[in-house]
Amino acid sequence: MNKLLNYIIVILLYTFTSISAHAVGTESVKSSNPISGDATAIEEGKTLYRANCAYCHGLRANGKGRGLPKSANLRKFKRGYTAFVSAVVNGYKRMPAWGGMGPLEYEQINAIGAYLETMAKEGANWEDEE
Numbered sequence: 001m002n003k004l005l006n007y008i009i010v011i012l013l014y015t016f017t018s019i020s021a022h023a024v025g026t027e028s029v030k031s032s033n034p035i036s037g038d039a040t041a042i043e044e045g046k047t048l049y050r051a052n053c054a055y056c057h058g059l060r061a062n063g064k065g066r067g068l069p070k071s072a073n074l075r076k077f078k079r080g081y082t083a084f085v086s087a088v089v090n091g092y093k094r095m096p097a098w099g100g101m102g103p104l105e106y107e108q109i110n111a112i113g114a115y116l117e118t119m120a121k122e123g124a125n126w127e128d129e130e
């Protein structure tokens with residue numbers, strides 16, 4: 001009886017996770033981000049993005065925030081996951097390190113990346129070359 005119950009729970013969990021992976025449409029963009037497509041990370045990333053990045057990059061990540069003019073359109077980001085992490089940690093051209101908003105953990109940067117992937121437009125690329 002207990003075994004049967006365990007079996008049913010495993011099946012339910014499996015069904016549930018595969019459904020949520022589909023719901024976020026992760027098949028649209030290839031990525032080297034280790035937590036790409038993780039529904040919990042994507043939710044966390046959304047909150048972090050809004051707090052740390054949206055000021056310049058805009059709520060819809062199209063580069064049209066109220067901060068620095070001509071911030072990058074992150075929906076079209078195509079230099080790969082490692083370049084993404086580097087841009088955040090080290091800054092990139094006119095963007096200061098961390099966007100000037102203070103350090104984030106790597107897990108948090110990955111979560112922001114996972115969230116941005118869900119908004120990726122055609123031509124975007126989050127996969128590292130190798």
Ligand code: HEC
Pocket residue numbers: 049052053054055056057067068069070071072074077078079083084087088092093094095096098099100101112
């Ligand atoms: C103070 C404004 C500001 C904030 C805050 C900010 N950025 Fe930026 N970011 C910019 C600007 C401006 C550029 C374009 C740099 C240039 O071309 O000179 C940029 C560029 C980038 C790039 C490179 C884009 C490319 O196409 O290569 C990435 C990735 C990026 N930002 C991610 C982020 C993330 C993630 C956050 C939040 C943690 C963030 N930025 C916060 C202003 C900002």
